[in-house]
Amino acid sequence: MTRAELINKIKHRKKELNITMENLAKLSDIGMRTLNRFFAGDDVKLSTVEKITNILGLDFAGNEIISLNKLKAKRAKEKAIFMVSLVQSTSALEMQGLEKSSIDKMIYKFEQEFLSGQYKDRLWVA
Template sequence: MTRLDLLKRVQKRKRQIGLTIDNIAKLSNLGNRTITRFLAGEDVKMSTVESVTHLLGLDFAGNETLSINELEQNRAKEKAIYMVSLVQDTSSLEQQGLDNKQLNLLIEQAKDSFLHQHQKSLWIS
């Protein structure tokens, strides 16, 4: 596979998911300029290629390692865990923390909310 083939697959996946350069940069902990250079076909570090392709559920050759549905499920769960952990940390300080069963229920509810009601904010970091 050529670099051009990889870039085409990355661009296609980026459009399918609806990610912006800014989203990719933030979620992969890279700079906007680095992402712009990569997407323009300029030389970048292998670690940059790895970070971007991994984020998009692709391997180094641009082959799908995770479906878009799996990516969305994973991202929704990450965000849900983060949001619930904020509530749990605050509640714990007030000695009103939730047990594991309640936490898991809140995580699932938040995950479903991200997937169905707040999908536009799914990839915003």
């Protein structure tokens, strides 16, 4: 596989996930300059390629190792847990922490919002 073919596969996956360059840079912990160099076909470290492909659920050859649906569900769960942790932390400070069942319901509701609700377009916002 050529570098150009790999870049095209990664671009395609990025488009399928509707993830911006800025968010891909933040989520993969790569600078925008480095990311732009990669997409321009310039040499970058293998660790950079690995970070990019991991975020997108691909292997080094650009083959899917995590399906789009599973990748989206995983990201929705991560974001939902983060959002609920913010609520729980604030509530705990006020001595009003929530029960586990309530937390689980909140996580589920946030997940659904990130997958198909009004926040679905914000799934990949870092």
